Amino acid sequence: MDMEPAARLLPWTGPDGKPCYLLTDKSGGYVSRVADQIESVQLGMGTALLGHAEALLDDPRADTFQLRFLSARLTEALRDAVRVAESRGARLPEPDTARRPDPDGPSRHGAAGR
Numbered sequence: 001m002d003m004e005p006a007a008r009l010l011p012w013t014g015p016d017g018k019p020c021y022l023l024t025d026k027s028g029g030y031v032s033r034v035a036d037q038i039e040s041v042q043l044g045m046g047t048a049l050l051g052h053a054e055a056l057l058d059d060p061r062a063d064t065f066q067l068r069f070l071s072a073r074l075t076e077a078l079r080d081a082v083r084v085a086e087s088r089g090a091r092l093p094e095p096d097t098a099r100r101p102d103p104d105g106p107s108r109h110g111a112a113g114r
Contacts, residue, residue, distance in 0.1 A: 007021040
């Protein structure tokens with residue numbers, strides 16, 4: 001059984017702003033669990049920020065400073081969410097091509113071929 005380590009994109013960057021990766025097997029470990037917890041916090045904060053954004057955008061008294069601050073926080077939350085999606089997507093198993101339906105499908109040759 002081949003247990004080649006996979007590179008996991010972590011939910012934080014290094015001091016230079018570059019992505020951080022963890023080489024780990026499928027069983028994970030301490031750093032993987034910390035990364036999972038941080039991803040959960042990041043997604044929760046993004047959800048809460050969306051609620052705040054909706055309220056602020058509905059407020060006709062919202063000023064330029066508030067809207068710029070909101071834009072900056074939404075940008076951060078979106079960056080975090082994209083990183084989480086990329087990390088989780090990279091860890092999904094490859095689809096089983098033997099079970100995939102034919103992209104041309106049986107209907108392509110069905111009625112037209114009769």
